[in-house]
Amino acid sequence: MTATAASYAAVDWGTSSFRLWLIGKDGTPLGERRSGEGMTTAAQEGFSAVLERHLAALDAPADLPVMICGMAGARQGWMDAGYMDVPARLEEIVGRAVVVPHSSRDIRILPGLAQRIEAAPDVMRGEETQLLGAYDEIGAGSHLLCMPGTHSKWVRLRDGAVEGFSTFMTGELFDVIGKQSILRHALDGSEAFDGTHPAFIQAVKTACVSPARFSNLIFSARSGQLLHGLDATSAKARLSGLLIGLEIAGARDTAPDAVQVQLVASGAMAALYEAALSAALLGVTVIDADLAVRRGLQAAARAVWP
Amino acid sequence: MTATAASYAAVDWGTSSFRLWLIGKDGTPLGERRSGEGMTTAAQEGFSAVLERHLAALDAPADLPVMICGMAGARQGWMDAGYMDVPARLEEIVGRAVVVPHSSRDIRILPGLAQRIEAAPDVMRGEETQLLGAYDEIGAGSHLLCMPGTHSKWVRLRDGAVEGFSTFMTGELFDVIGKQSILRHALDGSEAFDGTHPAFIQAVKTACVSPARFSNLIFSARSGQLLHGLDATSAKARLSGLLIGLEIAGARDTAPDAVQVQLVASGAMAALYEAALSAALLGVTVIDADLAVRRGLQAAARAVWP
Numbered sequence: 001m002t003a004t005a006a007s008y009a010a011v012d013w014g015t016s017s018f019r020l021w022l023i024g025k026d027g028t029p030l031g032e033r034r035s036g037e038g039m040t041t042a043a044q045e046g047f048s049a050v051l052e053r054h055l056a057a058l059d060a061p062a063d064l065p066v067m068i069c070g071m072a073g074a075r076q077g078w079m080d081a082g083y084m085d086v087p088a089r090l091e092e093i094v095g096r097a098v099v100v101p102h103s104s105r106d107i108r109i110l111p112g113l114a115q116r117i118e119a120a121p122d123v124m125r126g127e128e129t130q131l132l133g134a135y136d137e138i139g140a141g142s143h144l145l146c147m148p149g150t151h152s153k154w155v156r157l158r159d160g161a162v163e164g165f166s167t168f169m170t171g172e173l174f175d176v177i178g179k180q181s182i183l184r185h186a187l188d189g190s191e192a193f194d195g196t197h198p199a200f201i202q203a204v205k206t207a208c209v210s211p212a213r214f215s216n217l218i219f220s221a222r223s224g225q226l227l228h229g230l231d232a233t234s235a236k237a238r239l240s241g242l243l244i245g246l247e248i249a250g251a252r253d254t255a256p257d258a259v260q261v262q263l264v265a266s267g268a269m270a271a272l273y274e275a276a277l278s279a280a281l282l283g284v285t286v287i288d289a290d291l292a293v294r295r296g297l298q299a300a301a302r303a304v305w306p
Numbered sequence: 307m308t309a310t311a312a313s314y315a316a317v318d319w320g321t322s323s324f325r326l327w328l329i330g331k332d333g334t335p336l337g338e339r340r341s342g343e344g345m346t347t348a349a350q351e352g353f354s355a356v357l358e359r360h361l362a363a364l365d366a367p368a369d370l371p372v373m374i375c376g377m378a379g380a381r382q383g384w385m386d387a388g389y390m391d392v393p394a395r396l397e398e399i400v401g402r403a404v405v406v407p408h409s410s411r412d413i414r415i416l417p418g419l420a421q422r423i424e425a426a427p428d429v430m431r432g433e434e435t436q437l438l439g440a441y442d443e444i445g446a447g448s449h450l451l452c453m454p455g456t457h458s459k460w461v462r463l464r465d466g467a468v469e470g471f472s473t474f475m476t477g478e479l480f481d482v483i484g485k486q487s488i489l490r491h492a493l494d495g496s497e498a499f500d501g502t503h504p505a506f507i508q509a510v511k512t513a514c515v516s517p518a519r520f521s522n523l524i525f526s527a528r529s530g531q532l533l534h535g536l537d538a539t540s541a542k543a544r545l546s547g548l549l550i551g552l553e554i555a556g557a558r559d560t561a562p563d564a565v566q567v568q569l570v571a572s573g574a575m576a577a578l579y580e581a582a583l584s585a586a587l588l589g590v591t592v593i594d595a596d597l598a599v600r601r602g603l604q605a606a607a608r609a610v611w612p
Contacts, residue, residue, distance in 0.1 A: 015488075075532075114533055121529040151488075151525065167529070168521045169487065176486040181478050182321075182457075212517035212555035219457065219473045223427040226381075227420055249518035 006030050008065045008305060009055060010297035013047075013072035014038050014126055015150065019293075020054050022064075027298050031058040039071040047078035048103065065106035067097065067301045069293065070126035073109040083114035083123065089161045090132045093296075094303035110300055115164060122167050126293070127153045127264075133295030134264050134287045135160055144258040146251065147289070148244075148265050148273045150175075154251040166254050168247040177218065178239055186221045187239070190232035194268070195275025199234040203241025204248070204279045211249040217242050244276045252280075259283055266290045312336050314371045314611060315361060316603035319353075319378035320344050320432055321456065325599075326360050328370075333604050337364040345377040353384035354409065371412035373403065373607045375599065376432035379415040389420035389429065395467045396438045399602075400609035416606055421470060428473050432599070433459045433570075439601030440570055440593045441466055450564040452557065453595070454550075454571050454579045456481075460557040472560050474553040484545055489524065492531045493545070496538035500574065501581025505540040509547025510554070510585045517555040523548050550582045558586075565589055572596045 006022035013019075016038035022031040033054040042050045051066065073081030081098040097108035112125035127147050134145075138157065145155040150171035156163045178187050193200060206217060221238050224230035230238075252258065260283040263273055270286055277284045312328035319325075322344035328337040339360040348356045357372065379387030387404040403414035418431035433453050440451075444463065451461040456477035462469045484493050499506060512523060527544050530536035536544075558564070566589040569579055576592055583590045 115529075116533050118534065121526055121533045123529050123532055166519075166522045167525045169525050170521055172487050173483070173521055176482045177479070180482040180486050181475065210556075210559055211520070212552065212559050213472075214517070214520060214556065215474045215476055215479055215549065215552055216472045216556050216560075219475050220427055223421075223429050223473070226429055227422050227427045228424065243521065246518065246521055250516075250520065250522050253516055253518050254522075 004061065006060060006064055008067055008301045009060060010294055010301065011051070011066060011068040011070075011072070012126060012129070012293045012297070013042070013068055013070040013077075015040060015071045018042070018050065018054070020051075020058075021294060022058055022060060023294075023298060023301070029294065033057060039074065039077050042072070042078070043076060047072060051107075063105055065108075065301070065305055067108055067110070067297050067304070069110040069129035069297060069300075073098070073112060073125055079109065081109040082111045084111050084128070086113055086115050086162050086164055088113055088128075090128070090135055091160060093128055093132055094300040097300055097304055106305075108300075108304060110297075113162060113165070117164075120164075120166070122165055124153050124165060124167070127155070128162070129296035129300070130264055130289055130292040131155060131157065131162065131296070132299055133292035133297070134262070136295070137287050137292075138262055143262050144251070144255050144260070145262045145264055146273060146277070148263075148269050152247055154247075154254065156255060164254075166251065168250060170243045170247045174240055174243050178236065183218065183221050183235070183239060186225045186230070186235040187232055190236040193233050193237040193240075195272045197234070197237040199230075200237040200241040200272075201275065201279045203238040204245035204276045207242045207245025208249045208280050211246050214242060214246050240272070241276065244273065245280065248276060248280045248282070260285065262287055264289050264292055310367065312366060312370055314373055314607045315366060316600055316607065317357070317372060317374040317376075317378070318432060318435070318599045318603070319348070319374055319376040319383075321346060321377045324348070324356065324360070326357075326364075327600060328364055328366060329600075329604060329607070333601075335600065339363060345380060345383045348378070348384070349382060353378060357413075369411055371414070371607075371611055373414055373416070373603050373610070375416040375435035375603060375606075379404070379418060379431055385415065387415040388417045390417050390434070392419055392421050392468045392470055394419055394434075396434070396441055397466060399434055399438055400606040403606055403610055412611075414606075414610060416603075419468060419471070423470075426470075426472070428471055430459050430471060430473070433461070434468070435602035435606070436570055436595055436598040437461060437463065437468065437602070438605055439598035439603070440568070442601070443593050443598075444568055449568050450557070450561045450566070451568045451570055452579065452583070454569075454575050458553055460553075460560065462561060470560075472557065474556060476549045476553045480546055480549050483524065484542065489527050489541070489545060492528045492536070492541040493538055496542040499539055499543040499546075501578045503540070503543040506543040506547040506578075507581065507585045509544040510551035510582045513548045513551025514555045514586050517552050520548060520552050546578070547582070550579065551586070554582060554586045554588070566591065568593055570595050570598055
């Protein structure tokens with residue numbers, strides 16, 4: 001059985017997603033589980049029950065330890081794993097894992113990062129572990145990182161320390177505006193698109209040039225349909241491009257000198273943001289987000305269970 | 307009976323609201339009905355049924371003519387009343403009312419305005435009638451008008467002609483972001499606020515200075531609550547201020563030389579926008595929107611039924 005060879009389980013537990021890997025002595029993933037049982041769902045069924053069910057499905061031993069990052073450590077999650085305040089050295093995260101009490105196995109949750117600035121308060125949970133895992137690839141020096149998603153994070157990293165970061169609600173705004181506002185009519189019947197779609201690229205550029213007009217520009221998805229027969233897929237690509245373009249324009253406000261971005265992402269999301277950042281005339285290096293979070297959890301596991 | 311003295315009925319039929327007045331020979335309102343039976347609701351029950359029920363409630367004669375503006379004239383409304391293309395002279399609207407066929411009484415719907423520019427397509431329905439009614443107060447010369455609402459309209463008017471306009475989805479974004487996104491937790495339990503709330507004023511100023519950071523700044527309603535105990539009412543005021551500030555910044559992009567704004571609004575909305583525009587260092591003249599739309603419908607009625 002592969003499961004008996006596992007040293008620990010690594011879990012990335014987000015707001016709306018759950019991912020678990022059994023990890024062998026040399027860091028090799030021996031088994032994987034993915035589901036939509038994120039914090040929101042698990043808070044109802046019970047975090048322990050969800051976790052044990054996935055571990056049992058992989059025949060994991062009853063005493064296998066578990067290292068967790070993400071929203072499971074939020075106040076509304078399994079238990080509050082707290083925050084490390086920025087500026088924060090990534091390597092220090094591994095020593096801050098919090099033990100989940102009253103558990104039959106050794107379960108630990110990594111803390112998030114908090115930026116306690118009155119004018120720009122911000123929080124992250126999970127991305128700090130990705131950053132830790134990505135650091136080997138990034139190396140020393142000053143870097144601007146983009147970590148796209150429901151709540152995209154842009155991080156200013158210098159020599160392994162997070163200096164500051166900003167959350168952009170891009171993914172969630174795409175979801176609520178596209179599904180709940182009047183624009184849902186314009187997007188009705190739309191198909192998948194990617195970063196090569198002309199309406200997407202044009203929208204990224206327009207939002208970068210005129211970010212102040214955002215709440216006007218998105219309306220053009222509807223008026224463009226009414227007056228110029230804009231098709232639904234182009235309308236969706238335009239909404240997406242305007243939101244990602246706005247995010248890039250805003251991130252540039254926080255780091256005006258940046259010319260190169262380290263993009264921590266996977267799959268279709270990575271391809272979409274790579275196209276957008278290129279359209280915004282920024283250089284891009286892609287770092288695989290899935291691999292990064294596993295490496296970060298591995299670093300934490302090795303520090304706790306050497 | 308007052309209703310027998312009525313010359314016609316004036317109706318402002320929006321997406322989510324219905325307002326009807328019986329108007330006497332001298333333009334005096336003799337009776338009024340307001341309800342939430344906007345286009346969306348009426349499309350299900352039937353426009354004629356909704357209208358006749360409100361007319362009957364005011365004992366209106368069976369042959370009283372009706373002049374309508376707004377979304378009832380949309381493709382998804384009662385009947386498509388078309389658009390006048392901008393640039394458009396306001397006085398020409400009155401001659402463009404479309405007759406609703408197969409009706410036992412004389413019912414007419416005024417057209418909207420369309421801006422058929424590929425890079426900035428835009429439409430309005432209802433506001434053109436408000437503009438017509440407001441013109442007496444505004445007078446000749448070049449003016450920038452702000453008409454706040456679910457979809458705020460900013461209009462560039464010169465000597466009675468609409469040169470161009472821009473829709474900002476401010477009200478609808480406030481609704482979907484405040485109720486459907488993660489920010490709903492931060493706004494939970496919030497109370498009413500007005501334009502004197504410090505969090506509102508500060509947010510307007512912040513969005514005017516850094517509009518590109520909009521999708522980051524709104525997240526501070528949540529992170530500010532997590533890290534600094536921001537109260538729910540302040541969080542709501544902040545979201546509102548950021549959206550209205552973004553709108554003002556965007557409108558300035560389209561009319562960079564404007565120093566004075568004609569605000570066409572009523573009640574609490576007028577007070578909120580007056581405070582926001584002042585915070586953005588723009589001069590403000592308030593024109594009552596309710597009165598304006600009635601005057602516009604009156605001008606159309608007089609042209610058709612002299």
